[in-house]
Every structure is written in structure tokens, then in C-alpha cells.
Amino acid sequence: MTKPLRVVQVGLGDIGRAAARLVLEKPHLQLVGAVDPKFVGRPLMEVLDWPYRLEGVVTHHIPAADVAIHCTTSRWETAADELAALVRLGMHCVTSCEQALLPDQHDTARAAELDRLCREHRVSVVGTGVNPGFVMDTLPALLTAACQRVHSIHVRRVVDVATRRPALQRKVGAGLTPAEFDAQLAAGTLRHVGLTDSLLFVARAIGWEDVDVSEKIEPVLGADGRVAGVRQVAHAPNLVWELEMYRGAPEPRDEIHIEGVPPIHLVIRNGVAGDLATPAMLVNIIPQLLAAPPGLHTMAELCLPHFA
Amino acid sequence: MTKPLRVVQVGLGDIGRAAARLVLEKPHLQLVGAVDPKFVGRPLMEVLDWPYRLEGVVTHHIPAADVAIHCTTSRWETAADELAALVRLGMHCVTSCEQALLPDQHDTARAAELDRLCREHRVSVVGTGVNPGFVMDTLPALLTAACQRVHSIHVRRVVDVATRRPALQRKVGAGLTPAEFDAQLAAGTLRHVGLTDSLLFVARAIGWEDVDVSEKIEPVLGADGRVAGVRQVAHAPNLVWELEMYRGAPEPRDEIHIEGVPPIHLVIRNGVAGDLATPAMLVNIIPQLLAAPPGLHTMAELCLPHFA
Known part of the structure; x- marks a missing residue:
């Protein structure tokens, strides 16, 4: 030993x-x-x-x-x-x-x-x-190893934050009014850090250099008119990384869709629980x-x- | 360059x-x-x-x-x-x-x-x-990285060989009579080589040493009474690796089920096409x-x- x-x-x-x-x-x-x-x-x-x-x-x-x-x-x-x-x-x-x-x-x-x-x-x-570090970068990069050609990649993570730790719920603005959300968004405290990084990690791995990424974020509203969380998307030509983290998000999952030869469509049901x-x-x-x-x-x- | x-x-x-x-x-x-x-x-x-x-x-x-x-x-x-x-x-x-x-x-x-x-x-x-080398070993091994504890792993690959190259169909005995299948099985030409290896690859990666594996193989019969292909299973305590390769296999897929903390349930719809x-x-x-x-x-x- x-x-x-x-x-x-x-x-x-x-x-x-x-x-x-x-x-x-x-x-x-x-x-x-x-x-x-x-x-x-x-x-x-x-x-x-x-x-x-x-x-x-x-x-x-x-x-x-x-x-x-x-x-x-x-x-x-x-x-x-x-x-x-x-x-x-x-x-x-x-x-x-x-x-x-x-x-x-x-x-x-x-x-x-x-x-x-x-x-x-x-x-x-x-x-x-887990994110960044695994489900939206390391895992999709590994999957491309099975491809002779890669045409496009769509990575999507859907998290029902109601099932996660309170700190994460606060991080996505759950419970805020839309005005409070906008204020916090402007202050830069709401954004999931690392989405563009995950996209770039995969782009770099597969040799797609100088990829031009843009990212947008918007609140998802609940039935009570308050913010339930966020939808954040990073995209570049043929690369879309989507992160939805809000209370009550249906069908929580991690999903990776590679259009290529062969195509690969992977789903992790309920997603990988980040807190664990x-x-x-x-x-x-x-x-x-x-x-x-x-x-x-x-x-x-x-x-x-x-x-x- | x-x-x-x-x-x-x-x-x-x-x-x-x-x-x-x-x-x-x-x-x-x-x-x-x-x-x-x-x-x-x-x-x-x-x-x-x-x-x-x-x-x-x-x-x-x-x-x-x-x-x-x-x-x-x-x-x-x-x-x-x-x-x-x-x-x-x-x-x-x-x-x-x-x-x-x-x-x-x-x-x-x-x-x-x-x-x-x-x-x-x-x-x-x-x-x-792809198998061995990816879907039943490298990929499940990677998934365990997201687990604090691993209780059991079930890996299952279902291939509809009707959609694959003729050599693969012959390899799983598609079209043989049950007697011909038994003869070829005895001659050792039908078995998918590497199923136990894939299980052991993952066991070794996660530190489960001296795992005792047994493997069995049986024909899957088609409606015409002829062999459509094989079902092959390798199992060890808390580890089950299942490979079904036959004509008309429903819901072709690669599936990995880790019972652990967190649990991970992954499905690749239609499976990863091995020929490609x-x-x-x-x-x-x-x-x-x-x-x-x-x-x-x-x-x-x-x-x-x-x-x-």
C-alpha cells in the first residue's frame, strides 16, 4: 500500500x-x-x-x-x-x-x-x-473520435434547477422579477461562466480554428411572472451550445447531436447532476x-x- | 505546414x-x-x-x-x-x-x-x-469520472445487423440454421471477440481488481426459424455487458447505465455505426x-x- x-x-x-x-x-x-x-x-x-x-x-x-x-x-x-x-x-x-x-x-x-x-x-x-469540464466539452470532444467527418455539433444541457442546490437557483436568477433580472444581468452576476469556453474547447480539439462565437442570454419566466431561470446560447458556424437552467424545465437532460459520418445522437436522461x-x-x-x-x-x- | x-x-x-x-x-x-x-x-x-x-x-x-x-x-x-x-x-x-x-x-x-x-x-x-475500443469501454470508463461512487454498471449495445456490412452479418451467424449455428459456435467463429475485454477494461480503470467474468452466447432466431444473429452477455458482480447483434433488432442503440452517485443513464440512439x-x-x-x-x-x- x-x-x-x-x-x-x-x-x-x-x-x-x-x-x-x-x-x-x-x-x-x-x-x-x-x-x-x-x-x-x-x-x-x-x-x-x-x-x-x-x-x-x-x-x-x-x-x-x-x-x-x-x-x-x-x-x-x-x-x-x-x-x-x-x-x-x-x-x-x-x-x-x-x-x-x-x-x-x-x-x-x-x-x-x-x-x-x-x-x-x-x-x-x-x-x-461537470460544466465546464465534462458534459459540454470533454464528452462531446470524445464522441467526435468516432467520426470520419464532423459537419455540425449541437450540445444542449437542460437542468431543472428546482432539484438543485439553492446557490445554483440564485445563480440563474430564479425568483427575481424581470427588472431585477435585467439589473443583475447588467451587473454580470447571472451568466453561466464557461459556455463559450466549452464550445471553443471542442472546436479547438477538432481543429476548427478561429471560430467566431457569439453568446446570448435571456430569462425564462414562470407562470407567476417571475424569473424561473435562464436560457443561454453560444453559437458559431455549425456549432450550437445551449444551456437551459430554470425551475420546472421539462425533460432535464444532456444531449449531444453530431451531424457527421457517422452521425451520433447521445442523450443522458435527467442529465448529469452537477452538484454531485x-x-x-x-x-x-x-x-x-x-x-x-x-x-x-x-x-x-x-x-x-x-x-x- | x-x-x-x-x-x-x-x-x-x-x-x-x-x-x-x-x-x-x-x-x-x-x-x-x-x-x-x-x-x-x-x-x-x-x-x-x-x-x-x-x-x-x-x-x-x-x-x-x-x-x-x-x-x-x-x-x-x-x-x-x-x-x-x-x-x-x-x-x-x-x-x-x-x-x-x-x-x-x-x-x-x-x-x-x-x-x-x-x-x-x-x-x-x-x-x-468502435467495439472494443469505444462504446463499451472507453466511453463508459469516461462516464465514471463524473461519479463519486459506482455501485454497478450495465452496458448494452443493440445492433440491427440488417443495416450493416455482409461480413458482420456472417460473423453473427445470420441466415444459418440452428444446427449450423451450433457447429460454427463450437468452431469458435461466431463469437464477438472483445466483450469480456471491454468489461475488464472498465473494471480495471475504476480499480475493481480480480473481477471474475463469465460470458455466454445464444442465437436469436428469426420468424423463419433461421438464426438472425446473437445475444452475448459478459457478467461479473455488479457489471453486465450485453451485446445483441441480429437482423431486425428493435431500437438499435448504445446504452450505459451507471448506478452510482450520481447515477448516469446514457443512450446513443441508433448506436454508433461500427463500419464507419x-x-x-x-x-x-x-x-x-x-x-x-x-x-x-x-x-x-x-x-x-x-x-x-
Whole structure:
């Protein structure tokens, strides 16, 4: 039996706490600490809602570890600086930051600098999750491997947010008046981050360069006239990525339609539950991350992900 | 523009010819020859049924190439010897040999020797295709990445062979009398090779070691009392792999059902057409094969496959 990998959880929101609990369940991983300014000093057992004996408290200071699971932000600029600090401590990093799916798309200089730092410290960094990270990018990219030709791709994710965590419902504006929705949309807090990134991830994988993407977002109204959630669409020539996340959305599913030779029409009934699957992706990718050459990677540069 | 990779096609059955045609379509690949004792001396243009001008004839001799696409056999013992000869010529190899999905499952010594040869000659070898290679192994393995826990997996492929190439119909015994079927079954020519391998590929990926698999096969009879095809099942504790290939099979599909946290229920309507997808897999995996460290690999050890 090899020694378990030491893992530190950075960021203790819903996803971060779930990832930390999953680390606690895995015999090949050892949770050596959890870091979040919001919870400093509070017992880990309580913050993680962990039913068994668990020593330690949430800290400010980052303990020595082999791997950091980073869940603090959706924005690459913030993530890049935090990841750089973790890399300088010699840690491999998995981040849930949505814009880390394709970092150079957001800040080429910061991405190049983080890649250089990774090589210097002989560690790797990758961004993943369920969306972005899996259902709208890694999975459709894999499916194209079975195609001799690809004419067009339509990826659609329909989520009934009534079945999901309250934070996600707030994120899509559920319960707002249309005017409140417009105000929050203008403030930039409602948009799902990463839809265009998912489209570009697949476009880049299949060699469609310089794709011109436009994205639009609109509220979906409920019977009470209030906002039930959003419909967000990214499209480019022959590529349509649609995300519908609202209360009561019918036939929740993940759907991928490739027109090509052969055509492929895939449906995941009820969709992949993001609240559960994102922590799984973050933890399951660790072996592939450690096996990769040092550097800042995308999911296309790691070996086949699977349950670990 | 980098120089195209030189590819030689070894074996010119249905799949081999389709792979060679696909190589001809790809600007980053150059078909430098095709080898098959059955067609020696015949014009490539005619053997490949290629509508454009194409020089050259099928040869016995293997020309210098960077990559060989090997489509001659389902059996690992035969494939291993042929692949060793290609590796000694300095070629990376992709093989459609079904048992090459998990070579060490069939002949540990030959697999170890081929791996050593690959390292010596600084090239890589992998076995792939649509089944095995994609729908019943690589794809379900990837899906488990989104799971915190996996309780059981049920993979089912239903193919209406009436819509597929005649060779596949013969392979599943379509048109035989039940007595002829039994005779051919006893002779070992009817079984789909690779079903247990696909199950074991996923079991190994998710860390379920020493899985005890049993496989059974039975004819499916048509209304005329003749054999329409086969139903073949491999099962192990909490793992069921079912393959139904017969004329008139209703609702053709690829289906993957993971009971776990979260559960995942995926359906590919009409299934992935193997006659088209196997050549695609063989050709699309080439970039990942060349990027891998030298050695004999499985699909789990290569970076994410995608259209190339």
C-alpha cells in the first residue's frame, strides 16, 4: 500500500466542501487541511458536516500537501494568482474555476506564466468540473473520435434547477422579477461562466480554428411572472451550445447531436447532476493530473478520466 | 505546414480499406502504401474503390512509414507477432485487433515483449475501434469520472445487423440454421471477440481488481426459424455487458447505465455505426498515440481521443 496523497482543500463553498468530503472517503487520498477565510478557526468536522471523528480546524495558512483542490472563483484572473501561489508551494492543482477550462482564452500572459511556474516546480494544473469540464466539452470532444467527418455539433444541457442546490437557483436568477433580472444581468452576476469556453474547447480539439462565437442570454419566466431561470446560447458556424437552467424545465437532460459520418445522437436522461458530479471530477482527475508532464493543462491533454 | 505523417495500411479487409480511404482524405496524413497478400499487385485505386487519381499497387513489402494501421486479425497472438515486425521497422501502430484492447489479458509474455520492443524503438502501439475500443469501454470508463461512487454498471449495445456490412452479418451467424449455428459456435467463429475485454477494461480503470467474468452466447432466431444473429452477455458482480447483434433488432442503440452517485443513464440512439466509426477511431487516435511515451498502451493511457 503506497502512502496516501496529501490533499488540501482551498475554498469551502458547496462544491469545495463536497470535494473535501469525497477526499475523506478515498483511501488513496488524505485530507491534510482546508483553507477558507470565511471559516477560519471552525472545526473541520462541523464545516464539512462530516459524521465521523475528524481532527482539525479551517485555517488561513496552507499546509504542506501534494495536491490542492481549488474552488474559490469562476474568474481566471483571480484563480491564476491563487494557483500560482499554490504551485510555488510545490502543489499540483485541480481547480473548479470555469475559465480554467481554456485559460489562454482569458489571459494568455497569465496562462503562459503559470505554465512556466508549473514546469519550474514540476507540478501540473488543470481546470475541470461537470460544466465546464465534462458534459459540454470533454464528452462531446470524445464522441467526435468516432467520426470520419464532423459537419455540425449541437450540445444542449437542460437542468431543472428546482432539484438543485439553492446557490445554483440564485445563480440563474430564479425568483427575481424581470427588472431585477435585467439589473443583475447588467451587473454580470447571472451568466453561466464557461459556455463559450466549452464550445471553443471542442472546436479547438477538432481543429476548427478561429471560430467566431457569439453568446446570448435571456430569462425564462414562470407562470407567476417571475424569473424561473435562464436560457443561454453560444453559437458559431455549425456549432450550437445551449444551456437551459430554470425551475420546472421539462425533460432535464444532456444531449449531444453530431451531424457527421457517422452521425451520433447521445442523450443522458435527467442529465448529469452537477452538484454531485463536479466534486467527483475534481477528485477523480487527480491520478491523470499527476501522470501528466509538468505544466498548465486542459482536459484534452490528460489521459482518459475515470472513477478513481 | 508540417510534413504529413507517412501511413501504411496493413490488411485490406472492409475496415482496413475504409481506414486507408480515410487516410487519403486527411491532409495531415499521407498513405505511402497498402499491404495485403490477398491483393498483391492490384492497383490501390481499384482495391480501395477510390474515385480520384491514385498511384501505386498493393504490395507484400512494407514501405517506410511513421505509422502503421493494422487490420488483419482479431487474435492477439497473431497481432503481436505482426505488430512486433512493424515496431522493428520503427513504426507506431494502431491495430483493430479486438484482443489488443487489453493485451496482457491474453498473453502477458507477448505483451511485455512488445512493450519492451516499443521502448527500444521509441514507438507506441494501441488497440482501438468502435467495439472494443469505444462504446463499451472507453466511453463508459469516461462516464465514471463524473461519479463519486459506482455501485454497478450495465452496458448494452443493440445492433440491427440488417443495416450493416455482409461480413458482420456472417460473423453473427445470420441466415444459418440452428444446427449450423451450433457447429460454427463450437468452431469458435461466431463469437464477438472483445466483450469480456471491454468489461475488464472498465473494471480495471475504476480499480475493481480480480473481477471474475463469465460470458455466454445464444442465437436469436428469426420468424423463419433461421438464426438472425446473437445475444452475448459478459457478467461479473455488479457489471453486465450485453451485446445483441441480429437482423431486425428493435431500437438499435448504445446504452450505459451507471448506478452510482450520481447515477448516469446514457443512450446513443441508433448506436454508433461500427463500419464507419472503427476506421474513424483508428485514424483519429494517431495524434494521441504519437504524443504518448513509447510503449504498448491501452486507450486508458492516451490523452482524450477526438476527431483529428
